[in-house]
Amino acid sequence: MSLFNEKIKLFNLNDLFVVVLFIFLVKILCISLNWSDVDLVCINIVIILFFTFKLRGCFSSFKQDLLKVFTFDSLKLVFLIVILNIFVSYGLLYLSNFILKAFPFIRPLISSSVYINNSALVISGFIATVFISPISEELIFRGVLLNKLRLIVPLSFSIVISSLLFCILHSFGSMTAAFIFAVCMAILYLKTDNVLIPIFAHFLNNLIAEMIVVIDTGNVLFTNDGVMMIISILAIVCGILIFIFIKNQWDSLNINNL
Structure with a gap:
């Protein structure tokens, strides 16, 4: 039994409420002041520091859980989930x-991302997306919220609700993918009982996504018909595989948690 993960499960809902309220108020402040999303890095850093304070005294257990992340079985499962999710x-x-092109009247209803022409801010955004967000989001949505929901609703509902709450933080084009990814992260956490494993998977997923954006300077992935066709076919295949994976794991988790 991991003291680190057990202490996360015992995290007080009032503490979670304070964290969520803090995020909500700061986001409102950022919007009202027209600050960039990069400024929200500070929010996630404060959240991580808050969790660090609450989980103090679990360092030895943390080291043991960290070593389990890099076992063959864990890495195999993580890479499978991440690669499938990237293509999906x-x-x-x-x-x-395609939907936005077919129904252009939808576009004004969807907030578009703002390009930041400042290398320092771009680097800060990269660090936030790849390193900081995976830690804070997994601690909140899988570590705390999923575990608390399990106490009051069936396991299936706790996975769906926590995943829906996770996906609404994302933009129009990535909401469905974020929901699927969140379900996979929930399964990964429940299967391993180690929050560091979904944190690592989340980190790897965001790192690959960011590296693809950096490498694809000519926007080939969205302008070349041949490339788009190949990725679309791979996306369909990966979508089927990830559906099978989720179904099998879902059934297994529900059996084990009756």
């Missing part, structure tokens, strides 16, 4: 772009 997310991005 691009397929869904293509679909969302």
